[in-house]
Amino acid sequence: MHKIKLAIVDDHKILREGIKASLINKIDIDIVFEAENGEDFLEKLKYQIIDVVLLDIKMPKIDGIEVLKTIKNLDSDIKVIILTMFDTESYVLKLMDLKANGYLLKNSDPQEIYNAIKNSVDFGYYFPDFVKNLLLKRTVSQxxxxxxxxxxxxxxxxxxxxxxxxxxxxxxxxxxxxxxxxxxxxxxxxxxxxxxxxxxxxxxxxxxxxxxxxxxx
Known part of the structure; x- marks a missing residue:
């Protein structure tokens, strides 16, 4: 069985620990490493192979937006799932325009986090209903x-x-x-x-x- 190689990037250790605990019994997910900011993540990425990253946006040194841009410019197949507290329309659409593969609020339950990781690998994306509705609304309006x-x-x-x-x-x-x-x-x-x-x-x-x-x- 192929295990999904996951990285968790967030400047709050308690949140990283919470996500790790929620996934500890998922035998198809291997948490390869965690990082506390974008700079730390990009340095570790030089030496580790991952399939998916759960990526916070508001971080010191290098923020999540710059990390997202860097990953997409690498032309890699890493799936980027945004992890944030913000759900405003302009914020969500900006991140979708940057080709994020998924979007999760930090208060998402463990099952949704797991579903997001799995679906990003299986389908290339995972968006909760409120994000899909925003994307559809914009598509129709344009x-x-x-x-x-x-x-x-x-x-x-x-x-x-x-x-x-x-x-x-x-x-x-x-x-x-x-x-x-x-x-x-x-x-x-x-x-x-x-x-x-x-x-x-x-x-x-x-x-x-x-x-x-x-x-x-």
């Missing part, structure tokens, strides 16, 4: 394309639309395959082709593309 009049709009089969909708519901390839009577490998192949056709980076981009163009309503 919608400038009329699909009926757009000659360059990519056409999808009903099967593809159904798969995209199930992806947006954060279902795994195995779960989607079961509903669609297809193998998980076939679903993964369809996902990859859809991402390539729409010229987006990942499944988040695919879902946003479909909302923006009226394919998902």
């Amino acid at each position: 919608k400038k394309i009329n699909p009926k009049n757009n000659e360059n709009l990519i056409e999808f089969t009903q099967k593809e639309v159904d798969i995209i909708r199930l992806i947006s519901e954060q279902k795994t390839s195995a779960q989607i395959g079961k509903e669609m009577f297809l193998s998980p490998r076939t679903i993964d192949g369809i996902k990859a082709k859809l991402i390539e056709r729409t010229k987006v980076d990942n499944t988040i981009g695919l879902i946003v593309y479909c909302y923006k163009h009226g394919i998902l309503l």
Whole structure:
């Protein structure tokens, strides 16, 4: 079994200890290291391989926003889940624009923290309902394309639309395959082709593309 390699970055030791305690019985997660600020994290990252980082934003020396930018500029596959107390619209959307893979409030319960880590690896993202609603609200408000009049709009089969909708519901390839009577490998192949056709980076981009163009309503 592949263990998810996790780093926890927060300047409050008590919060780091709380997260570690909540994950101690999760046999599929390996907490590789923790750090108390962005500088400490980036130094440790030179010598350790991780899959996911739970990242605080407000920290001394190098803050979480700069760390997020650095990770994305590395072109790595590290999933960044923001860990914060702030849930204002402008704050959330700014972090989403910086391509954060997930967003958690610091008062999230242990199960949600675990779900966020798992889903960020399985799907590439994890957003609680309030974040998804903000993203959808912005997508709809910025919608400038009329699909009926757009000659360059990519056409999808009903099967593809159904798969995209199930992806947006954060279902795994195995779960989607079961509903669609297809193998998980076939679903993964369809996902990859859809991402390539729409010229987006990942499944988040695919879902946003479909909302923006009226394919998902």
